[in-house]
Amino acid sequence: MASIAVKELCKTYKGAAEATLKGLTFAFPEGKIGGLLGPNGAGKTTTISILCGLVKADSGNVMIHGLPQEAAHREQIKKIIGIVPQQIALYPQLSAVENLTYFGNLYGFKGKVLYNRIMHYLEVFGLEKSAHKEIHKYSGGMKRRANIIAAILHEPDLLILDEPTAGVDVQSRSMILQFLRRYNEQGASILYTSHLLEEAQLLCDEVVIMDEGKMILQGKPELLISALPECRNLEDVFLHYTGHALRD
Amino acid sequence: MLRLLATIRKEWQLLLRDKTGLTLLFVMPMVLITVMALIQDAPFKDYQDVKFDILTVDNDHGRLGRYIREGLASGGQFNIIDTLDGRPVTEQQARELVNNGRYKISIIVPAGATAAIVSNANRIVNDITQRMGMSVSLPVKKGADSMNVVIYFDPAAKKAFKGAIHQALDNFLTQVETDMLLDRIKQQLRNKEVQATPNDTLPIRLQAVGLKEHATGNSRQLDVVSNSVQHNVPAWSIFAMFFIVIPIAGNMIREREDGSLLRMKLIPGSYLLILAGKMLFFVGICLLQFYLMMLVGIYAMPLLDLPKLAMGHDQGATLLVAGAIGLAATAYGILIGTLFKTPNQALNFGAISIVILSAIGGIWIPLEVMPVNMQVIGRLSPLSWGLDAINDIYLRNGDISYVWKNVLRLVLTGGVMLAVAGYVEKRRMN
Incomplete structure (x- = not known):
């Protein structure tokens, strides 16, 4: 079964001159790490928003772990999905423990069970010593790691990450990528977007390259690279298909 | 329930960490009501509480001058000044001193x-005695012109003040003339009825029907009607409570900007419960603000030589009204936080709109003294509903039966604002 299956997805925002998504179709198998890649304005964020049920598509279908992304299944799908947004979606004035306790409570966890889970993940991400420090006092890398913990407190089957390593140092990036691999090995599916194609090449089992609201290529990174003799890496493949023109 | 309580706790933690915000929420309103009560104390005082100096020039040296001086002085409202530097005031001096x-x-x-x-x-x-067939001829001045008591007012004096003085002097003149007329009539009757005892004063009472003020409700309430504390403390408290829109709108916009709103919406369960938790927390803050300001009115105002705030007799009704005001203010904050994209937009619109709503709603000056059209508009302001309801309890000694309509208006307005916010948020998704 596919963890995510998207078919003929179309979306035009009100007042927009052009459609953001123009019949996007792709699927990622369950238990794999999928990469959703594309230049700025390709429609990645809109796609993720539709996958999560935050934005309604004009037409097309979305299936998450076999469930259609419709009002009737939204609550069920929310339990399956964990999302790591590009922004640090945490309260800067609260400590990591306070933030995670709040989001854990919203998921229905409480007491010792929640506290133990929070402390476990803080340890996994090397934040146990800063557990009670306010988030605004964290470094960029620490914030990113805490941001990921907030998305995995309920241990979702599908983790969606929107540029989770943007602006972090090498050590934090390495820790995040290691964690994602381990999390995937435990059976979870991961959908990941990034502009760091080297990272995507290392991490993803399969990537979708999209541009101007459409899927232009899908496959395993190594196969996509080998299919084009002039390309040495995923970045070359990406540029080959999306071109060198600047996107603003 | 866990979502609700967790949200209340989270908002409380956020507020505690924001020391400046905490000061703005609680200390500033207390300063505001104190300053406004002090500033508006004099204009709100009765003329009876304020003493005016009146320069009097008595060129008559007769009964009228004495009557006027004694009459004005007896009211306790005026200081009669008829000498300056030990010399009698002249008309010229009086005119100049009033003019400047x-x-x-x-x-x-x-x-x-x-x-x-x-x-x-x-x-x-x-004339009367002649008509009665009596031959009395009291001395009458021939060819006398009509004479006027002259009043000079400070050019800046208010119309109402001038009217009150005119009225008082007119009364004194009438009284002197009536007294003198009655004296003469009594004297002539005494001369005719020789059998009457010499000390018979023939009491003639002209004022058979007098005036007496009574309270419409509880008589205890009458003396608190018009003072600056009684108006300013509730009025500016409502104004300050509505300023809760600024932190709420800022909080909503920040949550949207930093993605925590998105995170909350992606968590299974109703977002409405999170919103309800947020609302409950801020309504609680509004109530805390309200009662702190009432305590200032009761305990701090008298220390500043101001009257003590009287809170009426139905504390349940007060709590209900304060809760309804808090609810409307919180809902307004959520609406602003939903409509505007940046904290700056929300701050500017929120602050200015509250100032406008308070100005037209009778917070600054009572609605009754506004032009009729403004009164109609003013009655649409939620702040005026809140103030009306509080006045019903504090000044008219009202209970829930007095205030339920305004409470309902506040709650329904809050509901409509929340519904609009929900609609806008839903449209944003599409």
Whole structure:
């Protein structure tokens, strides 16, 4: 079964001159790490928003772990999905423990069970010593790691990450990528977007390259690279298909 | 329930960490109501509480001048000043001193004023006695012109103040003239009824029906109606409570900007419960603000030589009204936080709209003194509903039956604002 299956997805925002998504179709198998890649304005964020049920598509279908992304299944799908947004979606004035306790409570966890889970993940991400420090006092890398913990407190089957390593140092990036691999090995599916194609090449089992609201290529990174003799890496493949023109 | 309580706790933690916000929420309103009560204390005082200096120039040296001086002085409202530096005030001096604003008012009793009144009374008595077939001829001044007591007002004096003085002086003149006329009539009757005892004063009472003020409700309430604390403390408390829209809108926009709103929406369960938790917390803050400010009115105002706030007798109704005001203010904050994209937009619109709603809603000056059209508009302001309801309890000694309509208006308005916010948020998704 596919963890995510998207078919003929179309979306035009009100007042927009052009459609953001123009019949996007792709699927990622369950238990794999999928990469959703594309230049700025390709429609990645809109796609993720539709996958999560935050934005309604004009037409097309979305299936998450076999469930259609419709009002009737939204609550069920929310339990399956964990999302790591590009922004640090945490309260800067609260400590990591306070933030995670709040989001854990919203998921229905409480007491010792929640506290133990929070402390476990803080340890996994090397934040146990800063557990009670306010988030605004964290470094960029620490914030990113805490941001990921907030998305995995309920241990979702599908983790969606929107540029989770943007602006972090090498050590934090390495820790995040290691964690994602381990999390995937435990059976979870991961959908990941990034502009760091080297990272995507290392991490993803399969990537979708999209541009101007459409899927232009899908496959395993190594196969996509080998299919084009002039390309040495995923970045070359990406540029080959999306071109060198600047996107603003 | 866990979502609700967790949200209340989270908002509380956020507020505690924001020391400046905490100060703005609680200390600033207390400063505001204190300053406003102090500033508006004098204008709100009765004229009876304020003493005015009146320059009097008595060129008559007769009964009228004495009556006017004694009458004005007896009310306790005026200090009669008839000498300056040990010398009697002259008309010229009086006019100049009033014109340059050193005195608000001056009264000039012209020479011969009492004589003119006596002559007029004699003329009437002569006329009456002649008609009664009696041969009485009291001395009457021939060819006397009409005479006026002259009043000079400070050019800046208010119309109402001038009217009150006019009225008072008119009463004194009428009283002197009536007294003199009655004296003469009594004297003539005494002369005719020789059998009457010499000390018979023939009591003639002109004022058979007098005036007496009574309270419409509880008589205890009447003396608190018009003072600056009674108006300013509730009025500016409501104004301050509505300023909760600024932190709420800022909080909503920040949550949207930093993605925590998105995170909350992606968590299974109703977002409405999170919103309800947020609302409950901020309504609680509004209530805390309200009662802190009432405590300032009760305990701090008297220390500043201001009257003590009287809170009426139905504390349940007060709590209900304060809760309804808090609910409307919180809903307004959520609406602003939903409509605007940046904290700056929300701050500017929120602050200015509250100032406008408070100005038209009778917070600054009572609705009753506004032009009729403004009164109609003002009655649409939620702040005026809140103030009306509080006044019903504090000044009219009302209970829930007095305030339920305004409470309902506040709650329904809050509901409509939340519904609009929900609609806008839903449209944003599409």
